[in-house]
Amino acid sequence: MRFLPKFLSAALAAGLTVTSLSAATVAAAPAEASPLRFTTAHGTFAAYTPGSQAVTYRPDLVPSGARAHVSALSGSRVGTTTVLVISGLLPQHEYGAHAHVNSCGATGDAAGGHFQHVPDPVKPSVDPAYANPRNEIWLDFTTDRSGIGHATSIVDWKFGERRAKSVVIHETHTHTNPGHAGTAGGRLACLNVGF
Numbered sequence: 684m685r686f687l688p689k690f691l692s693a694a695l696a697a698g699l700t701v702t703s704l705s706a707a708t709v710a711a712a713p714a715e716a717s718p719l720r721f722t723t724a725h726g727t728f729a730a731y732t733p734g735s736q737a738v739t740y741r742p743d744l745v746p747s748g749a750r751a752h753v754s755a756l757s758g759s760r761v762g763t764t765t766v767l768v769i770s771g772l773l774p775q776h777e778y779g780a781h782a783h784v785n786s787c788g789a790t791g792d793a794a795g796g797h798f799q800h801v802p803d804p805v806k807p808s809v810d811p812a813y814a815n816p817r818n819e820i821w822l823d824f825t826t827d828r829s830g831i832g833h834a835t836s837i838v839d840w841k842f843g844e845r846r847a848k849s850v851v852i853h854e855t856h857t858h859t860n861p862g863h864a865g866t867a868g869g870r871l872a873c874l875n876v877g878f
Contacts, residue, residue: 718758719756719757719758719761720755720756720757720758720841720842721754721755721756722753722754722755722756722757722876722877722878723752723753723754723755724736724752724753724874724875724876724877725737725750725751725752725753725874726750726751726874726875727748727749727750728745728746728747728748728749728750728751728771728872728874729747729748730742730747731787731788731789735787735875736787736874736875737750737751737787737872737873737874737875738787738788738872738873739871739872740790740791740869740870740871740872740873741854741869741871741872744772744773744776744778744854744871745772745852745871745872746771746772748771749769749770749771749772749830749872750769750770750771751767751768751769751770751850751852751872751874752767752768752769753765753766753767753768753850753874753876754766755876755878757841757842757878758841759841761841762837762838762839762840762841763820763836763837763838763840763841763842764835764836764837765782765820765822765835765836765837766833766834766835767780767822767824767832767833767834767835767850768831768832768833769824769826769831769832769833769852770829770830770831770832771830772826772830772831772832773826773830774826774827774828774829774830775825775826775827775828776825776826776830777823777824777825777855777856778823778824778825778826778832778852778853778854778855778856778871779821779823779852779853779854779855779856779857779867779868780821780822780823780824780834780850780851780852780853780867781797781798781819781820781821781822781850781851781853781857781865781867782797782798782819782820782822782847782849782850782876782878783795783796783797783798783847783848783849783850783851783873784796784797784798784847784848785848785849786848786849786875787849787851787873787874787875788873790870791851791869791870791871791873792870793873794848794849794851794870794873796808797814797819797820797865798819798820798845798846798847798878799813799814799818799819800818800819800838800840801813801818808864808865809861809862809863809864809865809866810861810864811859811860811861811864813864813865814864814865815859815864815865816836816838816857817838817839818838819865820836820838820847820850821834821836821857822834822835822836822850823856823857823867825856842878846877846878847876847878848875848876848877848878849873849874849875849876850873850874850876851870851871851872851873852870852871852872852873852874853867853868853869853870853871854867854868854869854870854871855867855868
């Protein structure tokens with residue numbers, strides 16, 4: 684949990700006082716501010732079985748046994764900060780990663796599209812006005828020589844009733860050009876995250 688100080692620093696910078704901490708919710712003062720929500724999820728990638736926490740669809744690029752950890756802090760005065768740490772991947776390789784609307788399933792398509800704070804009325808969303816790192820949670824990373832990667836996303840909005848349910852690892856870094864915005868190649872793996 685070495686990334687927790689970043690979350691606490693964000694809360695303190697917003698003038699909040701953290702009064703309790705759990706894996707589900709961080710309560711904050713003053714009373715008129717909405718509570719901070721802290722979420723954490725981790726898993727070891729393996730082939731899909733019902734109830735899997737972490738699934739690999741392409742073991743050649745996300746090997747069975749690779750591990751991922753996602754932490755997110757969300758609140759009205761701090762927005763949403765999400766941190767991904769992953770190990771056991773190919774060394775010095777570029778990957779894309781995004782928060783998705785559905786939980787992981789038997790195929791990468793089960794996770795649905797990217798979670799968007801302001802949903803694009805056109806699906807699939809490839810318009811940079813909607814498919815961008817301010818409206819979505821993008822966690823692209825490049826692994827080091829040991830196959831370890833990490834990324835941080837900071838957006839100025841918090842989750843409401845609609846919430847992302849997973850983080851999907853993609854084949855390439857995310858494209859930003861019109862007609863391809865938000866695309867990052869095939870879906871390689873998925874981790875369930877209760878944002």
